[in-house]
Amino acid sequence: MVRQLRTLLVxxxxxTAGAQLPFVPPEAVDxxxxxxxxxxxxxxxxxxxxxxIDAAVAEAIGQVLLLSVDLHLIDPGKNLTSDEFWxxxxxxxxxxxxxxxxVRLTTDVYPDWLTTTRPYYDAKYYxxxxxxxxxxxxxxxxxxxxxxxVYTEIDESVIIYNSxxxxxxxxxxxxxxxxxxxxxxxxxxxxxxxxVWEPHLSSLFRDENVPASSLVLNPVTPxxxxxxxxxxxxxxxxxxxxxxLDSAIEELMADDQLELLIDELLEPLERPE
Numbered sequence: 001m002v003r004q005l006r007t008l009l010v011x012x013x014x015x016t017a018g019a020q021l022p023f024v025p026p027e028a029v030d031x032x033x034x035x036x037x038x039x040x041x042x043x044x045x046x047x048x049x050x051x052x053i054d055a056a057v058a059e060a061i062g063q064v065l066l067l068s069v070d071l072h073l074i075d076p077g078k079n080l081t082s083d084e085f086w087x088x089x090x091x092x093x094x095x096x097x098x099x100x101x102x103v104r105l106t107t108d109v110y111p112d113w114l115t116t117t118r119p120y121y122d123a124k125y126y127x128x129x130x131x132x133x134x135x136x137x138x139x140x141x142x143x144x145x146x147x148x149x150v151y152t153e154i155d156e157s158v159i160i161y162n163s164x165x166x167x168x169x170x171x172x173x174x175x176x177x178x179x180x181x182x183x184x185x186x187x188x189x190x191x192x193x194x195x196v197w198e199p200h201l202s203s204l205f206r207d208e209n210v211p212a213s214s215l216v217l218n219p220v221t222p223x224x225x226x227x228x229x230x231x232x233x234x235x236x237x238x239x240x241x242x243x244x245l246d247s248a249i250e251e252l253m254a255d256d257q258l259e260l261l262i263d264e265l266l267e268p269l270e271r272p273e
Contacts, residue, residue: 040067042232043089043097044240049199050230053265054101057120057252060261072096086111095236095241099245105229106153115236119229120249121262124271125154126201126217128186129193130138136221137161140171140192147182150175155226157225180204187214187233195215195220198227198271217272 036043042058044051055071062069074092076084086192090101105119120257133139137158140146148158155175162173175192176182181201185191196204201217220226252258263271 005114007179038067039070040065041070041072041096041098043072043074043092043100045100046073048102049197049203050102050121053121053199053262054230056261056265057258058088058101060234060252060257061245061248064251065244074100081189089114089233093233098238099232099234101230101232103231103233105231113236114243115234117232117234117242117245118249119231120252120258121230122227123230124227125195125220125225126198126272127184127193127220128196128201128215129238130186130189130214130216133193133215133218136219136223138222139218142168142170144171144192144216145174145190146171147185147191149175149178149179149195149197150177152196153228154220154223154225155221161223180207193218198266198269202266202269219272 040058042061044058045055048054051073055073058069058071071093074088077087080088093100093150099117103116105116127133127136137146148155158173162170165171171192176194180194180203182191182194182196183204185192204215216253232242234245234246235242249258
């Protein structure tokens with residue numbers, strides 16, 4: 001089963017790698033935009049759990065570069081397929097944005113038309129339980145129930161790790177799609193733990209209906225994948241802007257400005273050391 005899943009994921013990546021420009025109806029694009037001398041046009045995906053952080057980072061980048069930021073919030077108003085999402089990103093980069101923030105840097109293989117900056121946010125995954133599990137997955141045994149987000153690379157890592165355990169130590173991995181629901185199941189004792197992405201946890205901890213004080217954030221050790229880097233997507237021929245954005249991100253990271261900004265926006269979530 002694991003081998004079949006890995007094969008499927010590889011095929012999907014290869015298909016993506018070979019993808020050329022997505023089809024964008026001509027009426028959806030006004031024309032190829034040009035860079036401004038005194039402003040930076042950046043897009044943020046409004047439905048993303050990192051949207052608030054992305055928008056704040058966009059403004060911080062503008063301050064470093066001494067450029068005003070024209071922020072575009074993109075909201076399709078509906079759930080999209082992967083192809084539909086990338087069509088919107090491509091059209092936005094052609095017509096509205098110098099860069100599109102909030103892109104997960106989960107693979108080195110991208111469509112030919114896309115390039116990315118260095119990450120400005122390393123969004124961690126945590127093993128959420130109702131008690132301390134400092135040894136991560138090693139703390140669980142056969143019969144325990146652990147949920148992980150379906151159709152994600154962290155889910156693949158969870159499946160592979162569990163398959164390496166001796167049968168008498170192998171726990172039950174369960175897929176989930178809704179972070180709020182899975183947190184409630186952990187609190188109710190229906191699940192022993194769940195792998196949850198940090199930006200989703202921040203939203204959960206703000207929800208008055210979720211008694212977040214009963215949740216403990218544990219490391220996902222010994223998984224090598226502990227988080228997803230978040231960066232900015234650009235058209236692949238826009239190397240000058242990518243270099244400019246990379247330099248701004250590096251400067252913001254050098255004096256911990258980004259870390260302090262993100263910590264503030266994640267409140268009341270307190271990230272473990």
